[in-house]
Amino acid sequence: MTRGVYATGSEEPTLTERAAAAVLVSPADAVITGVTALWLPGVEIGSPEPIRVATETAGQTVRSGVRLSRVRCLPDSRRRIATPQAAWLAACADLDLVDPVAAADWLIRLRRVTPAELGAAATSASGRGCRLARSAAGLAQSGVDSPKESELRLLLVLAGLPEPRCNPRIGTADEPIGQMDLVLEEFKTIVEYDGDQHRTDPMQWSRDIARHEAAVAAGYRIIRVTHGRMKHPREIAETVHKALTDRGYRGPRPRYTNLWQTLFESRRV
Structure with a gap:
């Protein structure tokens, strides 16, 4: 040994x-x-x-x-x-x-x-x-469920997009929807990371479908990100930015600094 x-x-x-x-x-x-x-x-x-x-x-x-x-x-x-x-x-x-x-x-x-x-x-x-x-330490958050969620959140935040809430429960007491990964409540936008367990576990997959349908019916836009999609980080940032602007966001476009490029385009995902 x-x-x-x-x-x-x-x-x-x-x-x-x-x-x-x-x-x-x-x-x-x-x-x-x-x-x-x-x-x-x-x-x-x-x-x-x-x-x-x-x-x-x-x-x-x-x-x-x-x-x-x-x-x-x-x-x-x-x-x-x-x-x-x-x-x-x-x-x-x-x-x-x-x-x-x-x-x-x-x-x-x-x-x-x-x-x-x-x-x-x-x-x-x-x-x-x-x-x-x-x-x-300044970027750490409570409520994050997986390292990939952390990476996805940083991909957005370090590009200058608004900070999402991590794994809040959405809906109302009368009509609960469930827990979602990254939620930008002001713009009714959700970003979900779909790991392999979402695809390989039939019960999890069924729960995800029901949860997503309920969120869409409540007026949310859902952007789903897989491991493969994480290999195209700019496309994710641009997709989220467009969803936000469609719903009233007037902040800056994503900024792809040297640090951002090193972390998300050069590192292995």
Whole structure:
């Protein structure tokens, strides 16, 4: 599994087992941190490997599959794993803006951190990744259900379009419609991300159809985005902008800055 550490059995070691092995071959103060520490409680953003390990020890340790970082102060941790807040801060040094925002949204949804805690941590941070952490904390939202929803929301917001509400329930007490992904209530416009579970789960598919029909009957415009459509981010932004202007929006057209192009046209989707 890791040179110098052996596991019994023929099954592939889990990430938790590989992280434990990395700790065993690292200095005595080692802490699992960064993207790896985010994956352990289920926040699967970026790649968990190599296993990220932090230490204050100055000695040399080189192990395949382990990235050992020497830090002035170890991150807050529990049982040799960085706390979610500390892991997120460390991960900001490895990722672009989209993934830290998605991770922050996910941690908030899991109630591992609050937006205020992330903001305070980012404000007090220093060193590599601190500027990105502050930007990501400012963009994080509660109520987001998936990393793809986070990416879709950022695609719109960073192009200068209005900020949607995330997963609100629409309708009235007498005629409830249900929960929708991204809602721009002022313009009666909904943007939905349809992941594979919407297509492969017949019950989910049926619920989606009924929910969408009810929303359209109530006067909403629904724009549906699939994984394939995410490969054409400008088309999504232009479609949403047209839907908004058709319903009274008088704000600016989408702006495709260098940052936007890097995040949504150059990155893999």
